[in-house]
Each structure stands twice: as C-alpha cells, then as structure tokens.
Amino acid sequence: MARMLSTGKKKTVVGLDIEAGSVAAAEVSSNGHVAVTKFGDLALPSGVFRDGEVRDAAALSEALKELFAKNKLSRSVRLGLASQRVAVRVLRLPAIDDRKELQTAIRFQAQDLIPMPVDQAVLDWQVVGHTPGGGGERMLDVVVVAARREAVRGLIAALRQAGLRPVGVDLSAFGMIRALANGTHSPVGTGAYVDAPGTATPPDEDRIAEHLGGEGSAAAGSASEPESDGRPESARLYCSLGDVTNVAVARGSACLFTRVCPFGLEGMAQRLAERRQLTLEHARQWLGHVGLEAAVEGVEGDPEIVVAARDSLSEGVSRLVDELRLTLEYYGAQDGAVPVDGVVVCGLGITIPGLVERLQHELAQRFEVVRPPALAHLDDATAARLTVSYGLGLEE
Structure with a gap:
C-alpha cells in the first residue's frame, strides 16, 4: 500500500507505534539487508493517547522527545494509525x-x-x-x-513538536502484515490452560483439526495452494494483541479487511486496577505473572490479587473471542470474501501464559505466533512490543 502522506523513501526509518499505555519505536535499516539497528519503548501517562487519537499533544511530544533522545533514534519516522475512525x-x-x-x-x-x-x-x-x-x-x-x-493532522503535529520528521503515515495493520509475512512461525500447541480457579480445560486438537478440514483432507490441502496469479487461495487473520486488538484479513501480503477492536490488554489491566486499587503498570505486571496456565493456588503473591487477575484475564479473553468471531463473521459476509484459514498473532498478549492457547481453543482456528527474523536477538516481551513498529519501518 502506498504510504499515506508519504514524502519520500529513507534508507533508515523509525517505525513508530503508539498505544494507550506506551509508545514503541524500531529503527529499521535497509541497505541490502534489513536490520533493526536501534529500538526503544516508553510508558505513556494515562489519558495522553486513547482510541487511536492524541488527547494531550504536549505530553505525547515530551514522551517522544525522551524516547528518541534516550535511544539515539533517527528523526525520520513512519507513523502507524490504528483507530476505529x-x-x-x-x-x-x-x-x-x-x-x-x-x-x-x-x-x-x-x-x-x-x-x-x-x-x-x-x-x-x-x-x-x-x-x-x-x-x-x-x-x-x-x-x-x-x-x-483532523486525526492524522493531530498526530503529525505532535511528532513535529517533538522535533521528528514524518516521512509517511501507514496503517498499523499493514505494518503488522509486512512484519509477520516472512517471520519464524511457531504453531501454538493445545496444552492445558486454566479457565477458573482449580479447573483445567483439556486440549481440543480434534475440534481444531475438524474446523480446518483435518490433516490430509481436501480443505487442508487446498488452503496453501496458490491461484494462477500466485496468490494463496485462502486468507489468514492477523491479530496484534496489544492495548487494543488490531486485526486484519490478508491474502498473501494483500490486506483485504481490517478493523480495530477497542478492547485489549489495556481494558483487562484497567479492570484489575479498579478491583484491587492498583496502578495500571502494576496491573499489567500482575496479568503477565498470573496468566491462564497454572491453578491460582500455585501462583505466588497476594491471593486476592491473584484471583482478581485471573478473573480479569478470563473475562477479557472471552470478550476478545467475541470480537474475533465478530470480525470473521463480518468479513465472511462481504461479497467476494476469501475463506480464512488460520490466525497469526503478535503483540504483548502473546507473552501472557495460556492466553493464545485459550483463544485457539475457543475459535477453533489454528494459531501461530510469528517473530520477524530481525527481532530474533531480542527477549520475548521486547520483540512482541516492537513487531508492529518494525513492520512500519519496512519498505514494501
């Protein structure tokens, strides 16, 4: 996709991904070899950025100045858009x-x-x-x-106030697809996860295989066969599990549909913070610590916070499942919709134990976690947060 408001190509560009709780930047160099040369992320105060739009331009600009100065990042930036607007x-x-x-x-x-x-x-x-x-x-x-x-102008103004040079604006969903298209795929297993205190949900391999047509079946065999124009016959659902949930249906590298689900990790953390009078940062940490794999009795920490974190995760995942089902149903009802075969996921949500396994079980779609090769040297959480930023920094 040609970049919206593009002002030209740069050999080194910083992909910038702004969410409600943080901003992440990946400096991508493409001199015959694609590499992430520098990177960084920074927490944002509550209320600075919400629903994909700037709410406090001055605070956002100050945060960007700090992020870019601290990590000595290039000032040439390609910004991602992720908004219901x-x-x-x-x-x-x-x-x-x-x-x-x-x-x-x-x-x-x-x-x-x-x-x-x-x-x-x-x-x-x-x-x-x-x-x-x-x-x-x-x-x-x-x-x-x-x-x-006006939404695009607000973002551009905040970047320029921070001393940055916007070289383009792109959809975050397009950056996600570019980042994941040639990454290292890790199929998600069907190991047990815990849905409620002391209760484990068994694996459901047969249900997923049945949905996909089963190994060796006609449906499974045709999913990866290209059409005469070289494009795969089926599409995939790409999903970035962040503060909000950014989803896209893509056939090969071509995006056919995208939407931003307003609910994500931010909503889960807010629910936990309200229940246990925690800061949002502490609530996010508790979600990652508790996860959905181990019974709450075996999780270290304040028992009341552990139970509240598990409840917030279980409720949040149920809502995510509803959002993803709605996306698939809405897309599938459109004229000319291509069958969707499988889900590719990224974002900080993949670092929460058991969360992706639970989504796979409920949707009965085969899930894969993908890490771009350029982020292979980073720890799991950093690579997950930088995936979309990296894709935004890539040239098509």
Missing part, C-alpha cells in the same frame, strides 16, 4: 489503464462506502488483484483506506 474497503471496478481515470473512479465509488465525507479524509488505495467479471470482462480488486484528516 479509519475505514478500509475493497472495491471491484472495471479495469482502467489510465491511473488518473482509475483514481477518479475510486474516489467516486468510495464516497458511498466510507463513513466520512471524502473531502475530509486522507484517501489511499492499491490494486490487489484481477478478477473476471460476469461477462468475462477484466475487473480490478482495489483496497481503499480512508482516515479522518
């Missing part, structure tokens, strides 16, 4: 060779499909495939992205 749609249009005519046709069609006036949006698009029409004519599949102009 960003719309992604797939259009099917008759093939038009002239680029200007195609752009005019796309803008005309988009005004009926995106939930904002076109003149108030930053609009970007890319042709992702060709499809025969009903009469045999050549049709184009075009992904269109629209973001509210």
Whole structure:
C-alpha cells in the first residue's frame, strides 16, 4: 500500500507505534539487508493517547522527545494509525489503464462506502488483484483506506513538536502484515490452560483439526495452494494483541479487511486496577505473572490479587473471542470474501501464559505466533512490543 502522506523513501526509518499505555519505536535499516539497528519503548501517562487519537499533544511530544533522545533514534519516522475512525474497503471496478481515470473512479465509488465525507479524509488505495467479471470482462480488486484528516493532522503535529520528521503515515495493520509475512512461525500447541480457579480445560486438537478440514483432507490441502496469479487461495487473520486488538484479513501480503477492536490488554489491566486499587503498570505486571496456565493456588503473591487477575484475564479473553468471531463473521459476509484459514498473532498478549492457547481453543482456528527474523536477538516481551513498529519501518 502506498504510504499515506508519504514524502519520500529513507534508507533508515523509525517505525513508530503508539498505544494507550506506551509508545514503541524500531529503527529499521535497509541497505541490502534489513536490520533493526536501534529500538526503544516508553510508558505513556494515562489519558495522553486513547482510541487511536492524541488527547494531550504536549505530553505525547515530551514522551517522544525522551524516547528518541534516550535511544539515539533517527528523526525520520513512519507513523502507524490504528483507530476505529479509519475505514478500509475493497472495491471491484472495471479495469482502467489510465491511473488518473482509475483514481477518479475510486474516489467516486468510495464516497458511498466510507463513513466520512471524502473531502475530509486522507484517501489511499492499491490494486490487489484481477478478477473476471460476469461477462468475462477484466475487473480490478482495489483496497481503499480512508482516515479522518483532523486525526492524522493531530498526530503529525505532535511528532513535529517533538522535533521528528514524518516521512509517511501507514496503517498499523499493514505494518503488522509486512512484519509477520516472512517471520519464524511457531504453531501454538493445545496444552492445558486454566479457565477458573482449580479447573483445567483439556486440549481440543480434534475440534481444531475438524474446523480446518483435518490433516490430509481436501480443505487442508487446498488452503496453501496458490491461484494462477500466485496468490494463496485462502486468507489468514492477523491479530496484534496489544492495548487494543488490531486485526486484519490478508491474502498473501494483500490486506483485504481490517478493523480495530477497542478492547485489549489495556481494558483487562484497567479492570484489575479498579478491583484491587492498583496502578495500571502494576496491573499489567500482575496479568503477565498470573496468566491462564497454572491453578491460582500455585501462583505466588497476594491471593486476592491473584484471583482478581485471573478473573480479569478470563473475562477479557472471552470478550476478545467475541470480537474475533465478530470480525470473521463480518468479513465472511462481504461479497467476494476469501475463506480464512488460520490466525497469526503478535503483540504483548502473546507473552501472557495460556492466553493464545485459550483463544485457539475457543475459535477453533489454528494459531501461530510469528517473530520477524530481525527481532530474533531480542527477549520475548521486547520483540512482541516492537513487531508492529518494525513492520512500519519496512519498505514494501
């Protein structure tokens, strides 16, 4: 996808991923070999950034100054957008060779499909495939992205106030797909996890295999077979489990659908913090410590906090399952939707013991955790937090 508000290419670019609780930056160098040369992350005070938009520009700018100075990062930045106020749609249009005519046709069609006036949006698009029409004519599949102009301007202003040079704005979902496309895949096992104090849920390998068609079945065999244009026949659901949950359906490297689920780790931590009068930072630490694998009786720490953390996780995961099911159902109901076969996950949520296993069990989809090779030298938590930042720093 061409970068929204792109101002040119840089050999070294910092991918910047801002969430409600923290900001993460990965400096990506691409001189024939892609490498993460520098990186860093910093906690954000509550209320500075929420729902994908800047709430306190001055505080965000100060945090960015600290992050970039401390880690001696390049000032050239590509920023990720992850907001419910960003719309992604797939259009099917008759093939038009002239680029200007195609752009005019796309803008005309988009005004009926995106939930904002076109003149108030930053609009970007890319042709992702060709499809025969009903009469045999050549049709184009075009992904269109629209973001509210004032939201983009607010982010850009905060970056410039921090002394940074924005070289582009991209969807965080696109960065996630780029980061994970060629990473090291680790299939998620079906080991036991604990759903309630003292209760373990057994593995459910047969249920997952049945959903996917079973090993050796026609459905399983066709999932990875490419079509004549080289694209895989099926799509995958990509999911970044962070403060919010950023999901995308992609076929190969082409994003077909994306949405931001407003619930994630931040919501779970807030629930625990309110229950036990903890700071958000301490609540996040307790979630990672307690997890969903061990019975609460065997987890060290204040018993009341341990039980509250387990309850917050169990309730939170149930809500995540509902959000992911809604995403799959909504996407599947669209015209021309491609079957989804498997889920690829990243983000800090993958570091919470038992969380991904629980999601896999409830959705009956095969899950894989992926780490980009450029982040292989980092510890698990750092690599998980930097995955989207790394993808934003990558050139297409």
